[in-house]
Amino acid sequence: MPYQQIPEYPKNYSSSNIISRLIDGLGYRYYWATESLTDTDLKYKPSAEGFDTYKTIEHIYWLSIMITNTAQNLPSIRLTPDDLSTMNFDILRKKTLQNLKKGSELYAEKTKDDMDDYMIIIQSEGYKGEFPFWHMINGPISDALYHTGQIVSFRRTTGNPIDSKVNVFTGKPKS
Known part of the structure; x- marks a missing residue:
């Protein structure tokens, strides 16, 4: 699966390469946040009202769809529980990582x-919203980073912290 380490960085600092690299950073963090999660980790929720880790992973999957669909000028159609019912954790994780890799590329x-032509298009039954690409940064990408951090925190709480060799600064596990 992609993102066991971050790919080499681009040769220049264009706006598109910065977005690509931001997604790569998310992919690396997500890979390690979700690596070797247990059933206890997946069921953990910080409060009765909060999402458990598994629901958080489903949400990040949706965000990864938005990231990838926008890069293809495709609408993102809201997922229903039926859309997710055939997927287990391993499938969700794999598809999320693949979406992030594809979006980055x-x-x-x-x-x-x-970049000027990209629009985020969100559709659900009876609704279609279009938003400028700026919302990709403060919306799906930032939201996915935020929720990935929650997974890291949740798994610490359950006694299963991420691998201590993970280095988010270099994007490569320590030897």
Whole structure:
């Protein structure tokens, strides 16, 4: 699966490469946040009203769909419980990582004009919303980073912290 380590960084600092690298950082963090989760980890929820880890992973999957669909100028159609019912944790994790990798690759090396043309399109029954690409940064990407951090915190609480060799600064596990 992708993101056991972050890929080499781009040769230049274009807006599209920055978005791509941000997604790569998310992918690396998500990979390690979700690596070797136990059933206890997946069922953990910080309060009776909160989402458990598994529901948080489902939400990050939805965010990964938005990231990838926007890079293809496709609408993101709201998921229903039926859409998720055939997926277990391993499938959700794999598909999320694949979406993030694909999104990163699709954004990389795009021109300013390409970036200007991206719109986030969200659809559900009876609703269609279109939002400028700026919302990708403060919306799906930031939200996925936030929730990935929650998973890290949740698994610490259950006594299963992430591998101590993970280095989010370099994007490579320590030897």
